[in-house]
Amino acid sequence: MRVKNALLSLEPGELIEVFIDEGEAVFRVARTLKDADNRVVKVEPRPGGLSMIVEKGGKHA
Amino acid sequence: MSDLELDAVALGKVGMMRQTQPEFYVMRLHAVAGDLTARQIRCIARVAARYGRGSVHLSTRQGVEIHYVRQEDLEEARLELLEGGVEMGACGPRVRLIVACPGNETCRQGVIDTKAMAKTLDERYFKTETPSKFKMSVAGCSNNCSKATENDIGIRGAIEPEWVPASCSDCGLCMPLCPVRAISRRESGGNPETPFRYEADEASCINCSTCTSLCPSDAWRVGKRGYHVYIGGTMGRVPRFASLLKKFVTDEDDVYRLVEEAIAFYRQHGNKKERFGHMIDRIGLDTVREVILGSV
Numbered sequence: 142m143r144v145k146n147a148l149l150s151l152e153p154g155e156l157i158e159v160f161i162d163e164g165e166a167v168f169r170v171a172r173t174l175k176d177a178d179n180r181v182v183k184v185e186p187r188p189g190g191l192s193m194i195v196e197k198g199g200k201h202a
Numbered sequence: 203m204s205d206l207e208l209d210a211v212a213l214g215k216v217g218m219m220r221q222t223q224p225e226f227y228v229m230r231l232h233a234v235a236g237d238l239t240a241r242q243i244r245c246i247a248r249v250a251a252r253y254g255r256g257s258v259h260l261s262t263r264q265g266v267e268i269h270y271v272r273q274e275d276l277e278e279a280r281l282e283l284l285e286g287g288v289e290m291g292a293c294g295p296r297v298r299l300i301v302a303c304p305g306n307e308t309c310r311q312g313v314i315d316t317k318a319m320a321k322t323l324d325e326r327y328f329k330t331e332t333p334s335k336f337k338m339s340v341a342g343c344s345n346n347c348s349k350a351t352e353n354d355i356g357i358r359g360a361i362e363p364e365w366v367p368a369s370c371s372d373c374g375l376c377m378p379l380c381p382v383r384a385i386s387r388r389e390s391g392g393n394p395e396t397p398f399r400y401e402a403d404e405a406s407c408i409n410c411s412t413c414t415s416l417c418p419s420d421a422w423r424v425g426k427r428g429y430h431v432y433i434g435g436t437m438g439r440v441p442r443f444a445s446l447l448k449k450f451v452t453d454e455d456d457v458y459r460l461v462e463e464a465i466a467f468y469r470q471h472g473n474k475k476e477r478f479g480h481m482i483d484r485i486g487l488d489t490v491r492e493v494i495l496g497s498v
Binding site: 163167168171172174175179180181182183184185186191193 | 377
């Protein structure tokens, strides 16, 4: 939900870095991002979870 | 055996069971994969109101039951249900309702057509006499919503993922996404066209479709679809988790052959009232597996 909300304030093409706990959260975030056509640019392991750089999908208004 | 007991046995064969209150019966109705049409539901509601107490019970096997029906009303109720396209279910030592999740008909994660398979199993085996009750379930994916691994025979949809280098953005998400960490990334040793590659380890892969459904660039795709077949699951007083009979059967007809052989083996070797899984434990899983797989 927080990832979704954070992306709402971005323009298409803008990047954001999100930190996700290991486990089920990865699956949920991946699903949310895929459903909204956002692009995962890079994933890096971090202690206890992951850092994910996401590009906001969609077209400019 | 008294007349009442004889009646109870005969009625049990056609899905009618005595309740705690001896003057009433439960009518157990037939459904496949939990699907009923609006016409059938309207008919069930009418019959429940006329012959029962105006309500139905939804069973754990996706079936419908009408309780509180008097014995003298059973036949009339049964005929009225039949007119509405509703047949009777099963009780006792025979194959019970086939359970299935929606599968790929409507579920985004469904990998196989569970309903078509459930329908075929129902047509071939429903009410087949067995040493004890016999339950089958078809699950569309590894989420296993229809609990294939808690049934005498469970069939679970599976996919073999394949990686498409041209589509891959090398984001690396697939690696932590895989629930069993079967995916790894390797450098391709200086090949400029594919400087890296992602691989799913066949031995650890559980064929779940997480990578293929969630890869952001669709670089993980469904290579092959197939079925994992499980045997010997049971709940009850002595529960048992099903054993894997065969992983990734790609030919649907082979699935049906395995089911045929498994049921035939059980009918031949199971003791009366002994569940399939307990028979497997008694005889030995390796032996049972060898016989069933050897016949196919």
